[in-house]
Amino acid sequence: MTEQSDAPLVVLEAPADGVPQVVHTPDGLATATAALTAGTGPIGIDTERAQGFRYSARAYLIQLRREGAGTILLDPIPFMAGDEPADFSDLAAALADAEWVLHAASQDLPCLAEVQLLPRRLYDTELAARLLGMPRVALGTLLEEAFGLTLRKEHSAADWSRRPLPDEWLNYAALDVELLAELRDWLDTRLQAAGKAEWAAQEFAYLVERAGAAMPPRVDPWRRTSGLHAVRTPRALAVVRELWQTRDQLASSMDRAPGKVLPDRAITALAARANPSEVKRLGPADLAAVPEFSWRSPARYRARWLAALDRVAALPRDQLPVRQLPAEGPPPPRTWELRNPEAAARWDAVRPAVVERAGQLELPVENLISPDALRRLLWEPPAELTAEAVDAALAAESVRPWQRELLVPLIVERLTADPS
Incomplete structure (x- = not known):
């Protein structure tokens, strides 16, 4: 498929291979697993939830697509044991050597983790687009830019817990993984050309590392x-x-x-x-x-x-509850001038330089460093402002190596500069 530029957009109406039957039995799952294992290349994966309709954030449909296997639509609900989630760890093990391609993986990984379906390698097409500095990173808009195709999104907020699922919803769901592998290749070519492929690799590895970790409960x-x-x-x-x-x-x-x-x-x-x-x-x-x-x-x-x-x-x-909870971590930087003038001076010295550097790299600043990590460093920096100490402080905040390599020299220079 070739990249389109000035050609009118074409609406992707239906999957090239048609809409498959939904897998809802052990025999069907075994057949689907065999087909996916025999396939080649990366596996496109997406999920459909029923947020806004159901209390749980579980997946009510899982879509998988791989070259040679076609598209698999997997219904997790019949595989539940009472109230216990389905367990697709055998499927995950069968696909362990493959790269999984997701769009906005952080949205899908929690419900995939619930059914023990987690990757060892993944590629996040939304995150790849962010690292490229693309202004629009939704799946539909990326497909428009890459291939001149657009997806209909009329069922994105549907109640996917409904059974049976309407045919037009299944068509929509299958289309969401139809071109994920091709989009991955299109984006990866651009990451390689921009010298950002290693950045992406570290970001994707970080997502895999955190995918199965339980989130701490929210306070109040x-x-x-x-x-x-x-x-x-x-x-x-x-x-x-x-x-x-x-x-x-x-x-x-x-x-x-x-x-x-x-x-x-x-x-x-x-x-x-x-x-x-x-x-x-x-x-x-x-x-x-x-x-x-x-x-x-x-x-x-x-x-x-x-x-x-x-x-x-x-x-x-x-x-009775207090009006506000004690702040966890540093307070908002707008309050630093009164609460911690030295920290405010550090913020004023470093933050504009970080924003400028992100612009030079064509990155959203939050993808160069998380706002919380930068606030924590500047609110309470290491006692000695050496490159080694700053690097260790950022590493403790889960700032990735590629980010630290770009930022540590800049931050140390700004923090140790003569204010006069």
Whole structure:
């Protein structure tokens, strides 16, 4: 397939080999595994989830494509053992020697890890495009630039937990892996020409290394409730916390997206009715004053919401949540001038130089170094500002070797320059 430039875009309507039958039995999985193992070259992989519909972030369809094997559409749900996720470790082992090609791998790897389907080598086409400094990195836009083709995205936000899956959805899913291997080659040619292939290799290895690691639980996840900025008193924050936790328990038990059980805006609207003096006890009248609590689904759990409000009313002051959690890591750099003038001076000396260097390399600055890693280094640098010490400090923040090679001399120069 040749690169297109001025030719009109062609909509990719259907896979070249047609839409395969969905694999949903052990025999089908064995046949698919044999076909993929006998194939050649990299394996394109994608997943479809049901975010916005389901509580879990599990994969409800896994697409795989390899030269010589064609496209495999694998339904993980029939392979579940009760509530336990499917285990595709045998498939992963059979494909261990192959390079897996994903687009935006960090979105798919968690649900692949859940079913024990993880690569030993991968190639992330979105990340490759970022390293090339391409302004648009969505799969569809990359296919447009590379091949003059475009994909329809009308089913990207569909409820993939639905069964049976409609034929047009399966067609859409198969197209997402139709050209991943070809796109990988197109991008890799450009990475090689730009001298960035080794950078990409280190980034991909880093993704593989972290793919199976469990994410630490988020502290106070209820604080991500939309509209929380307008909730100001500790008692009102407690209302948000109790309602959020009640909703989360319900959503988890039903495997339903929390927003489908009760929207965020209902939680914060009810919390806002808490009296600033914290004397008022919220009750049925307050619940009735927020329209969303009268909707069919929330109204079904009216007793649960009222019980949550009763728990809030019974809380002593010392058990109410604080307005803000203590900062984890350095505070925002905009506050450094008052809180740590020396750190502010380091930030002003180094950050513009890093941004300039990223521009010279045609990289998004966050791909040259993560904002958090740079903040931590400049807030509390090593006692001795040597190249070795700075390199070790950045390595401790998981900054990759290629990034450190580019940045350490620059950072040391800026931090040790005579301010006069």
